[in-house]
Amino acid sequence: MTRKNLSLKKYRQAEAVKLSLGKPFFESEGIAIYQGDSLELGSNLPHSVFDALISDPPYCSGAAGTAVGADPSKKYCHSGNTLGRPSFGGDFRDQRSFKYWCSLWIGQALRACKETAYGLVFTDWRQLSTMIDALQAGGFCFKGLISWNKGRGARAPHKGFFRHQCEYIPWGTKGAVPRLTDRGPFDGCYSIPVLQKDKHHMTGKPTELMQRLVQCVPKGGIALDPFCGSGTTLVASALEGRQAIGFEASEEYCEIAARRIEAAKRGELMKYERPVAV
Template sequence: MARKQSNRRKNKQYEAAKKNLGKPFFESKEIAIYQGDTLELSSKLPANAIDALITDPPYCSGAAGCAVMADPSKKYCQSGKTLGRPSFGGDFRDQRSFKYWCSLWISQAFNACKDSAYCLVFIDWRQLATMIDAIQAGGFCYKGLISWDKGGSARAPHKGYFRHQCEFIPWGTKGIVPRLTDRGPFAGSYSIGVKQTDKHHMTGKPTPLMQKLVQCVPSGGLAFDPFCGSGTTLVASVLEGRYAIGFEASEQYCEIAARRIEAAQRGELLKFQKQ
């Protein structure tokens, strides 16, 4: 896969963010990963730096407050089989604490965003209304809803259900929606199936989907993912010629993301290998 040519002019906002954040866990060309808690790291981001917040946080759907030590594999993997994908934390909050927590990290990202920057956050049907509230509580103007159709292989508890086939991306902007001349308008719905060879995280999103979403960032602009997981937002940024910074608490996932970024910069997509 050929990588799109990026704007080779140095992104001053990217450099300013790195200066504030310190030494990254991994950096290669225009992409940096920092390991740690997003609330701690986001507080160090400079103002007026980010062109778009694009992220896929833990959904905490159906979580009970007493389930702090629950293993996400039991919810996200059929029969609890991870196929070698590492587990992850933060998926235990009840709905009220989830909204409060999201409002905190979204507001920190808002403070680091440029005027008219985009905010795109993945969520499922259970927490959709909660996330829409949190985006607005964090400071962004809610502008609409993007749907992602995962395809007919999406699971249903039994034959009486309509399949939980779609996930959602409520989006907004910091102030007015920018009038663009170099890109857009962007699709409001995407039908992109999940390929197991492209899924490096239990809840990983398809690389082609993330490539579409990062196109809201100007060429050579800066995307930010405070829950970068296996690094798909960052890989998409490589392929689309954008700068990107990602935060991730798990060292295992930081390492996976680094390998995927290096492959993307060679013009390859690293394939997931079942274990």
């Protein structure tokens, strides 16, 4: 997306973000990645710029609060096998500290969002009530729940369980829900399978799902993802004609996200390929 594709107002808003945050790790026509801690970067965001917060933070689901260095692969991957995907940090908080931490970065995002902006944050069944509380503590007005059905491939500990095949997206707005004429209403439930060729992070979400969610952002508008991981929110934004800013602590994932965005700008989806052992 180039300057000529944007209104002057939207262009100036994107430039205001860059002036506040400095030089990005990666930038391409309205999409930018900043490497660093989400709270540190979020404290420098300008006010009233973003059209939506759309993010998939670490769930810290079932975390005991004592294993700060624990490897998430033991929790999120079958037999701890990541299939070559890098691990990630920040998944160690207990429920109380998780709620406090989320309310901090959500509050930062709220200040950076425009009036009537959307807030969409992923979570699972264990942390659902906690994330709903954190969304409201951060200042968004809780409006409902979006469900994502991953399909019957979802794990169950044994045959006595109902499968945990849904994850959830509490959503709200900064103030009143906007009355739209150019898009919406949006689906409240998505049944989209996880495809290994499209999964670049061990907890990555399908690109198709994120493409559907970024529809709440107006064409040319800006989404904020403080935990962009392998960059799926940014990739979806590029494919759907939106701008996006992402934060990511891991340099390795910043590089993966950058390559995926470059492919998306060519109208392609980069396929995941397991690294070859040397």
